[in-house]
Amino acid sequence: MKITIVSYDNWGLNNHLKKALEQKGYIVHHINFFDFKYEYPNFKTKLCNFILKTFTDKNIKNIYYGNEILKKLEENPDKQDIILTIKGDFIDPKAILKFRKYTKKSIAFFNDSISRFPKTKKVISCFDDVYSFEKDDCLKYKLKFITNWIYPTPIKNKGSKQYQVFNISSKDRRFSFIKKIASVLNEKNINSKILVFDKKAKNQKSSTIEFISRQIPLTEINEYLQASQVLLDISRKGQKGLSFRVFESAGLEKKLITTNADIKNYDFYNPNNIMVINEKKIDIPLDFFNNEYEKIPETLFYKYTLEGWINQVIK
Secondary structure, rough: OEEEEEEOOOOOHHHHHHHHHOOOOOOOEEEEHHOOOOOOOOOHHHHHHHHHHOOOOOHHHHHHHHHHHHHHHHHOOOOOOEEEOOHHHHHHHHHHHHHHEEEEEEEEEOOOOOOOOHHHHHHHHHHOOEOOOHHHHHHOOOOOOOOOOOOOOOOOOOOOEEEEEEEEEEOOOOHHHHHEEEHHHHHOOEEEEOOOOOOOOOOOOOOEEEEEEOOOHOOOHHHHOOOOOEEOOOOOOOOOOOOOHHHHHOOOOEEEEEEEHHHOOOOOOOOEEEEEEOOOOOOOOOOHHHHOOOOOOHHHHHHHHHHHHHHOOOO
């Protein structure tokens, strides 16, 4: 089977998907359109695109991504059995419709909510099958539900950890909440490593948060994950879908502190392993750090692995 993955892979997570498919014997191409760097030729074009995005459905960057992806598809002489698109809302719908020329089946997976990216609604009909990690979106728009996946990472350093809590996030609307959590952890003398990505990081200082001005690679993030006892997950407002941090914690057998209350509705939820907090009352008992992690039963764990994900989506 021939498969092409089309994704905006800014963290390198979808490389795990490519490798897993290859291990199953598939011939896989990965078009990572995060590598396609569009630059406005002048200010007038940038202003024009702002007007287009505001008052029409068009976006010069999305059109550019679509055209570059089609060029890459044209270079491959073999018709694909499946084109799997991740972050398809970043691509112009007209280009996505042309994917069908190069494949027998066009599949999409969205791991952002439509409330956050409303333009997703405009591309849903361009695919043969559409999967989403957001339950409410699946019900409202008749999509197929599937979570993110546990990607394979060897468990290292099972002994004492350098950090009790680790989190890495971009500076966005979640930042005020992150500051509150960091303060609570500091007050309780809980050793934490809280990284916040911000291009203007050089101008910011904090005793509880470390600002970084560059996106660090997944390999480096994994080093922090391995060196931590508990992972911290701050979900975006209006998001119920489970982030990759949830599945990293499961794969590495780490405890999790999360703001996503919907996690209690999943079959792997275990209050010994997962603590749910909210902004109004940030309560982090020290006992949570003292109890040992309880492993997820093997059959249940497999359901959320990358291989389990592939078996559901790539039939």
